[in-house]
Amino acid sequence: MGLYGTFIVARDKALLPHLPEVQQAFGTRALHLCRGRDDWQLLLLRPPYGHHWPTVGAGPAPLAEVTGAPALAVWVSESSCLQYAAATPGGGSWTAHFADEANHIPNPDRAPHASRCAYDHHRWCTLRLPEGVDVPPDDQAALSDNLAAWAAAGGLATTPRRILEALGAKTNEEAIYALVDALDLEPLEFVEPSVDPDDPKWFDARRIGEHESARLAGEWVLRLKGRANSADWAQPLPGAAEFVRFLDLVEAAQYGGGLTRKQLAAEAQRLLGTHPEP
Numbered sequence: 001m002g003l004y005g006t007f008i009v010a011r012d013k014a015l016l017p018h019l020p021e022v023q024q025a026f027g028t029r030a031l032h033l034c035r036g037r038d039d040w041q042l043l044l045l046r047p048p049y050g051h052h053w054p055t056v057g058a059g060p061a062p063l064a065e066v067t068g069a070p071a072l073a074v075w076v077s078e079s080s081c082l083q084y085a086a087a088t089p090g091g092g093s094w095t096a097h098f099a100d101e102a103n104h105i106p107n108p109d110r111a112p113h114a115s116r117c118a119y120d121h122h123r124w125c126t127l128r129l130p131e132g133v134d135v136p137p138d139d140q141a142a143l144s145d146n147l148a149a150w151a152a153a154g155g156l157a158t159t160p161r162r163i164l165e166a167l168g169a170k171t172n173e174e175a176i177y178a179l180v181d182a183l184d185l186e187p188l189e190f191v192e193p194s195v196d197p198d199d200p201k202w203f204d205a206r207r208i209g210e211h212e213s214a215r216l217a218g219e220w221v222l223r224l225k226g227r228a229n230s231a232d233w234a235q236p237l238p239g240a241a242e243f244v245r246f247l248d249l250v251e252a253a254q255y256g257g258g259l260t261r262k263q264l265a266a267e268a269q270r271l272l273g274t275h276p277e278p
Contacts, residue, residue: 001078002076002078002079002080002172003076003078003079003172003173004046004047004076004077004078005031005044005045005046005047005075005076006026006027006044006045006047006073006074006075006076006126006127007042007043007044007045007073007074007076007173007176008022008026008041008042008043008044008045008060008063008071008072008073008074009040009041009042009071009072009073009176009179009180009183009185010040010041010043010060010063010064010067010069010070010071010072011038011039011040011041011067011069011070011154012039012041012067012069013039015033015041015191015255015257016033016041016043017030017033017043017251017254017255017257018252018255018257019063019066019067021058021062021063021065021066022043022045022063024055024056024058024062025056025057025058025059025060025062025063025073025126026045026048026056026073026126027045027046027047027048027049027052027056027126028045028048028049028052028248028251028252029045029046029047029048029049029197029251030043030044030045030046030193030251030254030255031044031045031046032044032190032191033190033191033255034188034189034190034191035188035189035191036180036185036186036187036188036189037184037185038155040154040183040185042176042180042185042188044173045126047124047126048126049210049213049244049247049248050210050213050214050215050216050217050218051212051213051216051217051244051247052213053123053124053217053220054216054217054220056126057125057126057127057128059073059085059087059093059127060072060073060085060086060087060093061087061091061093063087064087064088064089065087065089067089068089069089069154070086070087070088070089070150070151070153070154071086071087072084072085072086072087072147072150073085073086073126073127074127074175074176075121075125075126075127076172076173076176077099077119077120077125078119079171079172079173080099080100080171080172081097081098081099081100081117081119081171082097082098082099082171082172082175083095083096083097083121083125083127083135084096084097084098084127084143085127086146086147086150088150088153088154092153094146094150095127095129095136096136096139096142096143096146097117097121097135097136097137097138098138098140098143098167098171098175099117099119099138099171100171116134116135117135121135123224140164140167140169141160141164143167144160144161144163144164144167145160147160147163147179148160148163151163151183156183156184156185157184158182158183158184162182163179163182165182166178166179166181166182167179167182191255193254193255194253194254194255194256194260194261195250195253195254195260195261195264197250197251197254199261199264199265201261201264201265201268202246202250202264202265202267202268204268204272205243205246205267205268205271205272206246206247206250206268208237208243208271208277209243209244209245209246209247210247211237212236212237212240212241212243212244213244213247215234215236215240216244218234237275237277238275238276239271239274239275242271242274242275243271243275246267246268246271249264249267250264
């Protein structure tokens with residue numbers, strides 16, 4: 001199975017995972033973070049936790065406004081589909097799509113030569129399109145032009161031709177790294193996490209939190225389907241809200257933005273002692 005997740009390219013002195021505009025739009029599950037020159041950063045986030053899916057999807061515009069610099073986000077589906085969204089301070093924005101040809105399926109509502117993507121770009125995607133809106137046509141040349149203009153707005157010197165040659169026909173995460181190279185953001189410096197989200201010290205507390213987070217996502221889907229009767233929903237475990245909150249505490253601590261490893265371990269033990277599993 002390929003990669004699912006969100007790449008973000010943006011500039012700020014603060015680490016991107018600490019910014020509410022990143023957390024609210026794309027979730028909190030940072031996988032890796034790199035710093036380039038002039039405060040530019042490349043952040044890769046895992047798909048959001050279940051309890052975040054109902055609220056993510058604001059896109060990069062709020063991030064561009066708060067940082068005062070262009071922001072780019074790319075949602076990757078199974079290492080074979082890329083959904084781009086870019087924003088500049090002041091309201092400029094655009095979206096683009098590029099996917100492996102095998103992921104296109106015929107759309108009878110459009111011209112015979114047109115196609116839409118087999119992946120979900122309306123619900124299980126951090127760069128959500130409005131209902132009834134199809135993904136943009138795949139056009140790597142237009143994408144390169146837009147990326148070059150976006151880069152120029154951030155003071156990055158590159159050309160559409162250079163970007164087009166870097167992207168080639170890539171439809172996976174390699175396109176993002178090639179783009180970073182074309183933007184001259186390298187060398188990238190890997191930012192070492194302060195804590196490991198998968199630390200065995202809080203494995204059980206995190207497992208319960210993930211179970212409850214997934215349950216909340218299930219409730220959200222049932223509501224979308226008009227099944228608001230709570231009898232349809234799985235019942236929460238004792239202390240469910242606290243275990244879900246613990247997930248966010250762990251992610252907030254990953255780059256030194258919250259509790260220490262010792263404090264997280266103590267909180268996990270407190271939760272397990274207060275709310276033992278049935």
